Amino acid sequence: MIGKKRAKSLPGDAVLAGCFDTDLERGASFAREFGTECFQNLDELLRINDLKAVIVATRHDSLAPIGAKVLEHGINLFLEKPGGLNLKELDAITSIAEQRKLHLHIGYNHLFHPALLKVREIAKRQDFGKIMFIRARYGHGGRLGYENEWRADKKLSGGGELIDQGTHLIDIALDLLGDLSVDYAATPNYFWKMHLEDNAFLSLKNSSGSIAFLHASCTEWKNMFSLEVYGEYGKLDVAGLGGSYGTETLTHYTMLPEMGPPNSMQWEFEGEDESWNIELESFIQDINNGTFKSDNSKSSKKVLEIVEEIYERNNR
16 A cells, blocks of 8 residues: 555656565556556566666565665665664664665655644744644554454564554654653553554653653544644644545644734645655655755654663563
8 A cells, every 4th residue: 555655656757667566466466557567576676777766665574674685786765664673673774875875765754744844844933932842643443353464463563553653653753852762651452452552652752851742543443643732832733634534734823922812823735645745756856966855764763762662661
């Protein structure tokens, strides 16, 4: 599903040169849908002439091994989040990219949603003030047999809901608040019959004491996304991500000198989710221009550092 989203999001000047899937039938179906060639193995794909980049959209256990092979062939890499099963795997990937001076981007598309782009813009303004704290929730309700899928097997996923949707929330919190440390975390299992967490509750804080209170859940039943950013002089409230998560909206509440009910302004973002397009385009622009603006390896490693600390604390 994510591979198809990425393929549909390629900018017009990019050519999809080929694909590979260990399920050859699925690979052939993908090739037919996108008018490209399906290769019988990864090595054949990596031998395509003048190949500029490879997008790896697989299970978590395959990300680092395939990503390393791509980089060792001297090819730029767009690697889906979280970039590996653990920090050690992602560390190895980033080291290869640095040594070979190749472009690397970990696919955290949420920061490129229009509401999030607007939040990042407003939160930097002087009239918003210092961010005091943020509160974010992200969840879905699973599906029949969810406890038997690959995400319920730590050897394939690296963890439960924390390393799944929770990493998106941590990535957003790092972007807004800078370097963060773990203050409190709980990773219980309430409903799904699996040995991994189906909910993650965490409190992260930066050096000035600003807090990110985050909750990721696969017992949400109705898909939802909510982000609230509280500044000294106002509040930003994001709801929805489009599709089954509801229309994406951003409301900016501005405090008045006399306090009381704030002024408010709302933006509604309908239509196709452009975050996939914007993220990929920034990566491809870097390749074309020889710049590294889209390199998010440092923050992606910090995400997994936080995840690992929480798992160690909670024996997950």
